[in-house]
Amino acid sequence: MTCDEAEVMLHALIDDELDAGHAREVETHAAGCARCAAQLASYRDLRQALRGGNLRHMAPASLRRSIDRAVPSTAATDRRTLLKGFALGGLLSAAAAASVMLVVVREDRDQRILSEAISAHLRSLQADHLTDVLSTDQHTVKPWFNGRIDLAPPVIDLAGQGFTLIGGRLDFIDGKSVAVIVYRRRVHVINLFVTQGVGMSLPGPKMETVQGFNIRRWTDQGLNMLAVSDINREELDEFGNKFEEAARAARAS
Amino acid sequence: MAYEGGCDRGKAERFRAAALPYLDDVYTLARYLLRNTADAEDAAQECYLRAFRHFETFRGGPIKPWLLAILRNVCRAEYARRGALAAVVDNVDEAENKADGLWSEAQHSPETETLHRLDGENMQRLITQLPAVFRETIVLREVNDLSYREIADVTGVPVGTVMSRLARARELLRAAWLAEEKDS
Numbered sequence: 001m002t003c004d005e006a007e008v009m010l011h012a013l014i015d016d017e018l019d020a021g022h023a024r025e026v027e028t029h030a031a032g033c034a035r036c037a038a039q040l041a042s043y044r045d046l047r048q049a050l051r052g053g054n055l056r057h058m059a060p061a062s063l064r065r066s067i068d069r070a071v072p073s074t075a076a077t078d079r080r081t082l083l084k085g086f087a088l089g090g091l092l093s094a095a096a097a098a099s100v101m102l103v104v105v106r107e108d109r110d111q112r113i114l115s116e117a118i119s120a121h122l123r124s125l126q127a128d129h130l131t132d133v134l135s136t137d138q139h140t141v142k143p144w145f146n147g148r149i150d151l152a153p154p155v156i157d158l159a160g161q162g163f164t165l166i167g168g169r170l171d172f173i174d175g176k177s178v179a180v181i182v183y184r185r186r187v188h189v190i191n192l193f194v195t196q197g198v199g200m201s202l203p204g205p206k207m208e209t210v211q212g213f214n215i216r217r218w219t220d221q222g223l224n225m226l227a228v229s230d231i232n233r234e235e236l237d238e239f240g241n242k243f244e245e246a247a248r249a250a251r252a253s
Numbered sequence: 254m255a256y257e258g259g260c261d262r263g264k265a266e267r268f269r270a271a272a273l274p275y276l277d278d279v280y281t282l283a284r285y286l287l288r289n290t291a292d293a294e295d296a297a298q299e300c301y302l303r304a305f306r307h308f309e310t311f312r313g314g315p316i317k318p319w320l321l322a323i324l325r326n327v328c329r330a331e332y333a334r335r336g337a338l339a340a341v342v343d344n345v346d347e348a349e350n351k352a353d354g355l356w357s358e359a360q361h362s363p364e365t366e367t368l369h370r371l372d373g374e375n376m377q378r379l380i381t382q383l384p385a386v387f388r389e390t391i392v393l394r395e396v397n398d399l400s401y402r403e404i405a406d407v408t409g410v411p412v413g414t415v416m417s418r419l420a421r422a423r424e425l426l427r428a429a430w431l432a433e434e435k436d437s
Binding site for chain 2: 007008011012015017042043046047049050051053054055056057058059060063064066067068070071072
């Protein structure tokens, strides 16, 4: 290695960008060359000074705030923007404003219910409180809810369709107690929340992904069904379809 | 209607979580490139707005180099507006010639010198006085802590060019440091 080569390479050496072989070559050269050795030492010194010199600038809080405001964010910000729009525009009638407000507020509540369902799902996995009644038999799980909650959740054995019923429990969403039917698919847990008057009733099934969890919602005989799981979208949708099919078949028989 | 739909809100949240932690890095580079607090703030703000608009095009991996590349483009636009930069950044030879004029090498053999501690403020000043190409390279390396590969991607030059610019930047910086000591 020549001094010219070493001169550029020694920077890569102090920057930790050389593989072991090249690093050894540069070090060997520096060991036998006083000039390059001195350079290496002095650049290491410079390096040290730069690292210790606190060369970073902290972004002012006002800048952080103004970027934060510029990126559309929470529902709260959206609603504020909306209200400002009304105040400034003044073109929309109060009725139109009220209907838009309603949608926004309902969407908010909807989001809250989704995130509460996810929290409940996570709690059920972490706190070792997945089931209050542990049974793969629908005729054991269904009666368990009697007298514990004022609705009769449809409990359906889906083992034949690849979803194993493992039990049920009571949980809370949006301040109300709800029935939860728990299924397992391979190592994944599906929590099926059954509620009345919590969340919107939907015309058809709806798939969503929130915080990385898949959610499928549908309504069944006036009950709101909400399935949460970490299984993939297709499988959760399949679960919902199988459940609806089986529920229809059970009613028909 | 100003109302943002649910999926946009999800995008905004992902963007915040990923990009906002690097605001100090973005602002720091802006300060060194533009050498002016107010312009640096404007550039950082513009950088985040552009980044948010184009967040779909971000293909994963470390987000810091992606943000710094956007910031650099914003700064270049600002330079162009000032009408000062194009010649300096695009023509390295010219930058180096200029550098030789501005930066006299130490008279006596520099490798025998011991470099003493400069406080952070003085070190910042010396970096700020480097010609633009060397300044951005050394700041990306020493302050933003990017790898050679990442610096090459941000600045759009081959890794070999990054290496030679970095070598030159340090040479100039060391010379300035020595000159400073001689004066003191």
